[in-house]
Amino acid sequence: MKNSDKGRSLLARAIPLSPRGALSALILVVALVGVGGLAAGASPKTFQAGQPEGCAKPNRSMDLYAVELPRDRGQIRLGYGRTPETASYPGPTIEMMEGECLAITLHNQVPIETLTQLRAKPEYPLGVSLHVHGVKYTEQSDGTAHSNSFVPPGESRTYTWYAKKPDKRDGSPGTAGYWWYHDHVVGTPHGTQGVASGLFGAVIVRRPGDPKPAHTYVVAFGNQQTINLRRAPDTDTCDAHNPQPGPTCMVARQGERVEFVVISTGNDMHTFHLHGHAWANTRTGLLGKGDDNNTDSVPVIDNRTVGPADSFGFQVKAGDSVGPGHWMLHCHVQFHSDIGMTTTFHVLNKDGSMPPHDMTQPMAVTPSPSAS
Ligand SMILES: [Cu+2]
Structure with a gap:
């Protein structure tokens, strides 16, 4: 029996009902179930608001800039950098320690004309993103157009990564390892032109x-x-x-x-x-x-x-x-x-x-x- 059904039958047993009383009870139950449903729905909504489970508050933050770099024999080159001046391909190697939670604010400084030129189809959105392998993140830090977690030209967005520790209680592995991050939006919804142009870098998660x-x-x-x-x-x-x-x-x-x-x-x-x-x-x-x-x-x-x-x-x-x-x-x-x-x-x-x-x-x- 579902909770809501259980609630109704308990109520029916507790209150001898006239037709009007039954209607009132029904309204009360609907209201209670409605509030309960909202409360149940509120939990994942909060979860999606930025922090992966286990990471209540980022313990470190950094800025990352996506910029256009000088062309190489006519090929467009983009890069990530801790500052716009130091952007490169590959981008900076980002190191984390297991247990650490990192907030990275990505600033999209790639000219809109360049993003337009790289775009494979006019219906694709313009922007850059930060998608990471290996560590934990919520959908809002996925860095995809699919989850609307990319950065339009001239804007910024904070991504949160969590380097989960291994959990001996349930046997789940940690995140220590050699990973990478990359754009997932430039050119196509898979970031094919972003990666090909230079928007990628290494991620190293160390274990104590x-x-x-x-x-x-x-x-x-x-x-x-x-x-x-x-x-x-x-x-x-x-x-x-x-x-x-x-x-x-x-x-x-x-x-x-x-x-x-x-x-x-x-x-x-x-x-x-x-x-x-x-x-x-x-x-x-x-x-x-x-x-x-x-x-x-x-x-x-x-x-x-x-x-x-x-x-x-x-x-x-x-x-x-x-x-x-x-x-x-x-x-x-x-x-x-x-x-x-x-x-x-x-x-x-x-x-x-x-x-x-x-x-x-x-x-x-x-x-x-x-x-x-
Ligand atoms: Cu080869």
């Missing part, structure tokens, strides 16, 4: 006790055989004498802990391969430290396949037992690497100096054509 790396590098495999939307030689712009870490300069001193986050943003399958280094196929790439899965059954690998929207990451010690050098990092689908889906991980000497490098050898057979 995880080792912290000295450097984190994002390797985003994209359409048209690109790494971070570029092809060699544009994938590696390290200065030979004074290399500065960045999206196109992967560098570390020998012995430093380096973290790679690999993301597949396009339509193709790729295989990530790093020369001279291997890692355990665990959540962190490590065994024993910062990982629960410390067994011999975990394979050690130096090559891993990613399909569209997959992401993974790992940590290695730069030059571990192989020393300084210029280690290739590439997609191992042969024709992908042949046309430029390759870059270099430079492991410097311990004093920070660059080991000898024969820069006369071209890294890609063909020059870098336009890529998107």
Whole structure:
């Protein structure tokens, strides 16, 4: 018996009813059920108002700007940045700790003309958004046109992400891992042009006790055989004498802990391969430290396949037992690497100096054509 039915029958037994009395009772019951229904409906409404379950109040907040960047060989380029001036592709890596709740206010500064140009159909809305993998969020932070959670040109919107902890009581896993965020609105309702233009970045959720790396590098495999939307030689712009870490300069001193986050943003399958280094196929790439899965059954690998929207990451010690050098990092689908889906991980000497490098050898057979 439903609660409302139970209420009616209890009422009928309690009150001897005349026809008028029955009508009054009916009105009373309808009113009570109506109020109850409203109260029941109010709970999910409050829940949707921004905070995922377990995250009553964000304990950190940040701003993120979506802007248009200089074109690359005629291709529109967009980027996310902590400030408009520092926007890049990939966008900034966003780190969280399990248990943390993060409010991110996205400011859409991409010109409406550019969004219009990228739009596949006139009926699609104009805007940018922030959609994230792996962590928890309500529908209002989904970052889709479908849920009306995108940012029209010139406007801002706050998204709330929650890095849930594992729950031993019900066996549910936490959110620690290597994830990514991206636009879901530009061009099509799936953000196909937003992602292709550069609106994506890595998300790292750490578990308390995880080792912290000295450097984190994002390797985003994209359409048209690109790494971070570029092809060699544009994938590696390290200065030979004074290399500065960045999206196109992967560098570390020998012995430093380096973290790679690999993301597949396009339509193709790729295989990530790093020369001279291997890692355990665990959540962190490590065994024993910062990982629960410390067994011999975990394979050690130096090559891993990613399909569209997959992401993974790992940590290695730069030059571990192989020393300084210029280690290739590439997609191992042969024709992908042949046309430029390759870059270099430079492991410097311990004093920070660059080991000898024969820069006369071209890294890609063909020059870098336009890529998107
Ligand atoms: Cu590939």
